[in-house]
Structures are given as structure tokens and as C-alpha cells.
Amino acid sequence: MTEVCGICAIHADAAGHGALECHRGHRWIVRHHPLPSPLAGWTFLCSTRHVQGAADLDDGEAAALGPALRAVSRAVRDLTGCDRVYAIAFGQGAPHLHVHLIPRFDGEEGTRAWNVADWYRAVERGERPAADPGEVARFVDAMRERLRRETID
Ligand SMILES: [Zn+2]
Numbered sequence: 130m131t132e133v134c135g136i137c138a139i140h141a142d143a144a145g146h147g148a149l150e151c152h153r154g155h156r157w158i159v160r161h162h163p164l165p166s167p168l169a170g171w172t173f174l175c176s177t178r179h180v181q182g183a184a185d186l187d188d189g190e191a192a193a194l195g196p197a198l199r200a201v202s203r204a205v206r207d208l209t210g211c212d213r214v215y216a217i218a219f220g221q222g223a224p225h226l227h228v229h230l231i232p233r234f235d236g237e238e239g240t241r242a243w244n245v246a247d248w249y250r251a252v253e254r255g256e257r258p259a260a261d262p263g264e265v266a267r268f269v270d271a272m273r274e275r276l277r278r279e280t281i282d
Pocket residue numbers: 134135136137138178179180224225
């Protein structure tokens with residue numbers, strides 16, 4: 130039996146997870162973290178093609194990654210007002226390239242560098258409140274509007 134990739138399943142689920150999708154291009158899909166989300170604005174840049182990580186990108190995907198990463202990171206920064214945007218790609222939970230783009234506010238020590246992993250797990254365990262779904266929805270709307278004006282392949 131073939132194991133279904135969680136990311137491919139999300140990309141195919143337009144009715145459910147589609148509510149959090151911000152952009153769908155030829156090579157890249159941009160979507161918000163599923164609810165409950167650790168932070169509003171926690172965004173994924175995912176390859177449309179099922180590849181484990183950057184090492185498996187073809188030449189076209191590799192060339193398109195930089196501009197896409199820049200455009201989406203700038204959008205996260207502008208829309209959340211955060212001080213920086215972390216970019217992390219494990220490819221472990223699902224073997225499909227999805228770069229976590231995480232808004233980082235300098236005043237919030239709980240999300241500083243690797244602290245953000247503790248924050249993430251605390252939300253996952255219900256020990257810390259998740260981001261407000263209304264705030265996430267407003268971010269998704271704004272991100273869709275913003276990315277309509279960007280060239281993300
Ligand atoms: Zn996949």
C-alpha cells in the first residue's frame with residue numbers, strides 16, 4: 130500500500146484546507162498553518178511537486194525558490210509587522226518540502242530562535258492558547274490580496 134503524503138493530501142483538499150490557502154502557482158503553494166495555529170501569520174511555502182527537500186528540486190524549482198521565498202517572507206513581515214521572519218524546513222513530519230515562514234517579534238521572548246519550537250509544542254499540547262482564528266482569517270485574506278500582486282511561479 131502506498132503511503133499518502135500529508136502535504137499532498139492537504140494540497141488536494143480544496144474544500145477543507147483550501148480556506149487557508151493564500152496562493153497556488155505552477156511550482157509553489159502558499160498557505161497558512163492549519164488551525165489551531167501557533168501564531169497568526171505562520172505561513173508555509175510548499176513545493177507543488179512531491180519532493181522531500183531542497184536537494185531534490187529540479188533546476189526550474191531551484192531558480193524559482195529564491196524569489197518566492199523573498200516575496201512571501203516580505204509579505205509575512207509587512208502584514209504582521211514582525212521584526213524578522215524565520216525560515217525553517219525539516220521535511221520530517223511529511224517528506225514534502227514545506228518551508229515554515231514564522232513571524233518573529235523582538236518583544237516576545239517565547240518565540241526567540243529555538244524557543245519557537247517549545248512555543249509550537251505548547252500550543253500543540255493545549256498548554257498555550259493558539260492564535261485567534263479570526264486573526265488568521267484576516268491574515269489569509271490580506272496575504273491572498275498581497276500575493277496577487279507578486280510573481281510567484
Ligand atoms: Zn507530498
